[in-house]
Amino acid sequence: MTFNSTFFRRLTLSSYLLLIIWLVVWHFVLTIDKPTSTVFTLLFWIVPILLPAKGLIQGKPYTHAWTNFIVMYYLLHGLTAVYAVAGERLYALVEIILCCLLFTGCSFYARIRGRELGLGIRKLKDELLEEKQAFESLKPKNQK
Template identity: 50%
Template sequence: MAPDTRFYRYLALVSHIGLLSWVTMWHFILVPEAGYSVFFILLIYVVPLVLPLKGVIQGKPYTHAWANFIIMFYLIHGFTIAYASEAERWYAIIEIILSTTMFIGCSIFARKRGRELGQGLKKMKTEMQEERERFQRSK
């Protein structure tokens, strides 16, 4: 693995673990009386971050790529809370920073590592040519 690829892998990993820890600490320790049940908080805020954790720890590019879809929820949540709740604004800013760094780390790692492993997406021109050839052979 190239050194810059490794950097983005660790950026994603540290940000992921940091975000998981931060969200858990925010909702259970810093603001424990939000009016939601423990099950609801676990289901909505903690479980989505646990789902890609194994693949991120193992350094799988595909997991890093789809983890970005999950991260968008935390980014939107952070911006919403930063705008709507002055009391929790700094908590939300930390969530925004961790979400952004994880998004950057996951995106760039998935792209670089995918290319290193030869798993990159083909150009549309090449894909169309191969499809045309398969179609011609099947006639």
């Protein structure tokens, strides 16, 4: 792994762990008078962020890429809470910052490490050229 992929992997793992800790602290310690049950809070706020844990720990670029979809759930929650819940604006701001760091780390790690492993998406012009060559090899020689 290059320096860049190592840096973004560390950024991803640290912000991921901090986001999990922050969600637990926010929803179970700081917000004591919540209207929802503990089971609902666990299922709705904690379980989704735990889904990519194995792939992130193993350093799989594909898992880093799709983790961003889950991060958007928390980013939207933070943005909504900043706007709508006056008493939790600071908490939501911390969530937004951690989500932005996690999104950045995941995106760049998936891109850089994917290229290192040769997992990148091929360019369309290369695909079309290969398809054209395959098609032309099937045509009879007397036909133009």
